[in-house]
Amino acid sequence: MSVTRFGVSLDEELLKALDDYVSDNAFANRSQAIRHLIEKNMVEEKWKCDNIVAGAVVLVYNHDKKEILKKSTDIQYYYKDFVLSVQGFYLNNINYMEIIAVKGPSKKLTEISEKLISIKGIQHGKLVMSKAQ
Incomplete structure (x- = not known):
């Protein structure tokens, strides 16, 4: 699977929340945490569709x-x-x-x-x- 890099702009409060999430869940880095959150959201959306x-x-x-x-x-x-x-x-x-x-x-x-x-x-x-x- 190829990986595409892109930039994300976050305000300080949201960035601190992301860093806390990375730390609390022992992710290797922010990218891993963001991938996890996106996949989690996709799964939850499928739940709403009754898949x-x-x-x-x-x-x-x-x-x-x-x-x-x-x-x-x-x-x-x-x-x-x-x-x-x-x-x-x-x-x-x-x-x-x-x-x-x-x-x-x-x-x-x-x-x-x-x-x-x-x-x-x-x-x-x-x-x-x-x-x-």
């Missing part, structure tokens, strides 16, 4: 609360056409992390994640999506 995307729903909860696992499993079964795989990990004696790999229209994956994340007792939940094609 087919792949993703993961990450949930953290107390594994001793069996009703959480049951509700999560029920939701996954209801959306089985979009769930690719599920992995679970004990983070410690109590906390459990469940990663649910999903693929489908972005609106449907958002719907699934909202149902999962809203289960009473979920300590943390997040959907991450990326282009699938």
Whole structure:
């Protein structure tokens, strides 16, 4: 892939924000950060168009609360056409992390994640999506 160089003019405040972003995310340079931001924006635009995307729903909860696992499993079964795989990990004696790999229209994956994340007792939940094609 060839690279084209071009100049960008930014005011001081925006340049400082970009430099902070580079530093906070351990990018090698500003160009890498700008590429990342552009690609991220392109993916997010595809989500709005309801394109087919792949993703993961990450949930953290107390594994001793069996009703959480049951509700999560029920939701996954209801959306089985979009769930690719599920992995679970004990983070410690109590906390459990469940990663649910999903693929489908972005609106449907958002719907699934909202149902999962809203289960009473979920300590943390997040959907991450990326282009699938």
